[in-house]
Amino acid sequence: MATSRQEGGMDHADADSGVPTYDDDDYLLLPFGADSLRSWATSIRNTLISNGDIATYNANPVPVVCTGVLASMPGSYNIVFPLQFNDGVRWALKVPQAAGLTGFSNPAARSMATEVLTLYILRQQTTIPVPRVHHFYASMNGSLKYPYILTDFIEGIPLDELWFNSKIPDDELLSFRTRVLQDLAKAMVQLDRFRSRRGGAPKFNSQDQLYSVGALRTVDIAASEDTPVWCNVGPFTHATSYILALFDRQESPTQPFEAGIRKLLMLFVLWLSELDDYDSQDFVLTHPDLDLQNILVTKEGNITGIIDWEGVAVVPACLGNLCYPPFLTYDWCSAVRDSNPGESQENAAKGSQELQHLRAVYLDIIEGLYRSMGTQCPATTRRSIVIKNLKLAADDPFFTRPVVERVFRTMKQDVGKPLAVDGWELNLREVARNLAEDAIDTRTINVLKDGFLHVFNSL
Template sequence: MSSHSSEDFDEEVFGPLLSISESSLVELAAKIQADTPQTNGPPSPESSTGRLVRRIAGSYNLVHIIELGPDFKLVVRVPATGWGDGLTPTAAQAIESQVTTMRLISAKTSIPIPQVYAFDTTTDNTIGAPYICTSFVPGRSLATAWFDTTVPMPLQDRRLRTLKGLAGCLAQLAQFNFPKIGSIHANGNGGLVIGPCYDWEEKEDGRVSINSSGPYDTAAAYMHDHFVATDEEGVWDRAATMVTKAAMRFLPIRNSEGFALSVPDFDSQNILVDDSGNISGIIDWDLVQTVPRCVGYSCYPGWITRDWDPLVYGGPDEELENSPEELEGYRRFYDQALGDAMQRSGDWEFTRKSHIWEAIWIAALKRVNRLEICCKLVQEATGDKDGARGIMYDLGSGEGDWPNLEKEIEAFLSQG
């Protein structure tokens, strides 16, 4: 067995889940394989012949890769909420929604996502914890492949093939339209309903839980519950709140057109590729939900918009970062590729400026990212590459020329 030991992982987050035994995981996987015709695997082996190939800790899941025979693997994902006070009806409903959404995407598109074979929201099973069992998706993470120059195919060719492939995948989500912002649930009669939005909550002791809100008929109602204003907490917070609120007015949100699906974490670590840059899988659909169409599936992938979220962007001098010019070039390519895939129609109208719309959306929802995104927005709106922070400081101090800055932000966001 080549799995990691429990001491490699955060015991505060995963607790007793780290003690789930290899034998119980193999037994569960063998039973699922025997009970699930669509596994297309060999006849179910005795559990003693299977093995736990690898245990991986994500932020909110333990991922177990289990081999049951030659070239046949299953994946058992156990959420960090699967023990103690994380075991709530809300956490169970979030799992059910994820499964419903993944099965919907699998049934209606050819997007290569893991196939859900079985799930359980309770602890009444072989491993004593909630889980989702899916197919194993081969490939390597794009987080490493994007900068890997050791494979024979030229790096730029692989990158462009990956972006074109992703555009073809995501364009298929155009067929879905939903009446509310929230999560997708089965209604028991073969139909779908929109339920609450689910969010992770990290407690001070390291444990993880899931809370819920909504669903919401409008983006304004959603933002009313999720935007944290910080007007009175200091110079920087006051400035960031003013700029964010001003920018939010220009988000191209049209509630009457419904809401779209969004890949919940559309970043390179969740894209799997082969050595030629072909997409083999899109993984990690935790807490997938519907969103305003301008920040939905037609947005750019996260790793080509890093320059618009300065808190995470290392800068062009970092070894594993693209320069802003390179990122802009990849955005132009992706915009055209998605336009080709969508026949220049529908939500493609949002793609060209989606890095800006998404940055504003992030600033509104995540206080920790807000100031740096606002500085970036002020920099672009004013053309002042070096003075944006000074402008923000003056604004928060009550000494800045807010009417003029507001006009510059409006002009920047309104330009074609």
């Protein structure tokens, strides 16, 4: 995560530049402070210059020195320290937050190496704006005594600061958003070239080709409380096993209604196999969290960087690069919308109609890109609003009930006829109770299945 956002912590300032900087008190349990970090960064950069790995950026070369460590930028699992050099260059040092407490496991090291190699290959084979990696060390035993990735600092404004900009007219905001979506779609379509018949953590060969996958390191959300609990899942040969990977690790609720909701979610996921091309779909390289905070833009809406590729994975195409980005689907489930910190209640009230329009804009852009390539656009984007929410519900028990309720409500609205058996309209509480007690009949199951599949016909 290398952004220009200055946030969090204490507010110190460099006397010469006025730029916020941090002192040793802000480094928590990290084995370095601001002074040692400046010295280390100076040494690393000069070593890379002397080795011919990078060049200076100065017409009149002077000794390159790291002159400042700017305000740190904490994320969910990492902290980024912007490093300012005396020749105008700015780098970003990304370190894992918890390694000082939990250590740095072999799976964590493999995940970091995968992220670095993915960034390198994306820069070589696509025009996706990702940071250039200068150096990394996936161990606690290096010169910094801490694992790290050193990249260029990408200039840009995090999209979450501008997406809900109420200070400009609506037509200007729509133009801004449309430019963002155009750039984003062009970037995501390029990931199509990285496909596999299996899913998991990507592995590249010496020709920088995606040739295999390994186990995927991810957070077990249900098991995580104050600190994240990491686990390894996969590799996968089918989309269903990928969607249910974390779901299968969870204990079933003892409360009958919640247990029935969980069983209905399982049925929804299994019924996805009835969709055209679902069982034969490939897996595709995909950004792990393509949300607002990980997209950097200009004030005009041009994307300057797509960041935070930690956990990059080869996932089922139905959950992959052609899906709607999360910020276009917040309205679909109230629990997801309410968990979005960037959107006020006022924005949420009017947001559904806007988001429906923006989804149509994004879909039109995606379809246009495929037409320009002479290729038929898959149904992935249209379907993703439902399938991504099912994956969210399977991963995180907090979202299981609200997502199932939303799907069931959509089934009743879109099926074109009453969701009923023998004239009795089905209600979710009764369906869930009967599922929990294994007392549901085949006819009811078939009505539910038909209603669920009809949702995709109406998208």
